[in-house]
Amino acid sequence: MAGGDCFWVWIGVVVAVGVRRVVVVTGASQGIGAALVAGYRKLGWGVVANSRNIGESRDPGVVAVAGDISEVGTARAVVEAAVGEFGRVDTLVNNAGVFLAKPFVEYTAEDYAGVMGVNVAGFFGVTQLVVERMLVQGDGGHVVNVTTTLVEHALSAVPSVLASLSKGGVQAATKALAVEYAGRGIRVNAVSPGVIATPMHSVETHAALGGLHPLGRIGQVGDVVDAVLFLENSSFVTGEILHVDGGQSAGH
Template identity: 45%
Template structure:
């Protein structure tokens, strides 16, 4: 990618996809700055990763601009640089269109849209000083291929904004040697499903199964290190966007 990658920032890193992304980058030799809102869960996540020397925790709400700034300071002070940002933190919820309240909309905007925007701002300021970097956002295939039985318009207008931000920043920041891409997961086995049986949704994919968090990590790492790739929206969905065979 034109520069030696040393440190990655991962938001929403206390469980699920974010925690596995942190694990994957650690295994590749990266330093990792982890973020989540819950201090106890983030502490447990760091212990799970088992590498105190190459990990740092920053507790905070990414919808608040100072959280991204704290993450960048932690990375620079501890490890010397910010080379990759993975905007993984986000919330999802299914609710019929006519039942969504102003509070619902504000909650999705705060985390999904403002959070991604403000953490990216903080990281890009540092990346420009270093001569480049890479951002990988996490979106969803449901932005362009919704499912009627999962009404999620409030979540999707904000995730759609993240998709738009990805291509916009890819264009704006290319001259600064900063690449911006997005992984759009399909149905992935994560704690977000709660008590629901995620395997019930495996049939929507051509591969006739749900995805695993490790498969998202592989895609994120590939885009983070692909030096001639920017502005890409990459579905990782088992062929869901192409319909059933």
């Protein structure tokens, strides 16, 4: 080929060999998000990491973009940072999320706006921009949405209608987008965790929370990272909701 460029071709998708792959991770300042950044960096990927309060990274392979992903301006800044610094976007991990558990009748208008803003508007805005960019690139891509197993397995002990409403919508959108863009080489999957040991849960609650899972223990951030990277490397998987919940979604 002209200029000595080398290409692999499969399933109608053309990918340049040697081009650095790039992932956008939202909710990336701590917990699962920070672990995802580290996981993709170990693979040599360039990373654009976003959260409200994220600081600058000392790693030249990581670009941090601070801001609320529910705001269109932040979503646009994230994609512009990826293209400006690395020239492309290959994967988006929609990890940012707000979880607020309280009885249904006690939710306020502010609660509703906050949860739906991040979990739905945040997902919608950045995903639309990333998919648009992937279509321009013309060599496919991957979107992974982090949801919750409570969507399919509600618990009376954890009343969380707003989580089910918002993340349930994202799970439905995962399948719809997977089908819509399969012919363009863009895969869309979701990881649906149970309770994971993050700063959100104090250590003294871990034993009790572990009892929500048939495996009898709380999950670790590495379990979620492994699931996301499994999907990343599974080129024939799209529209999948991968449960990482210690068996919770299967029943009790």
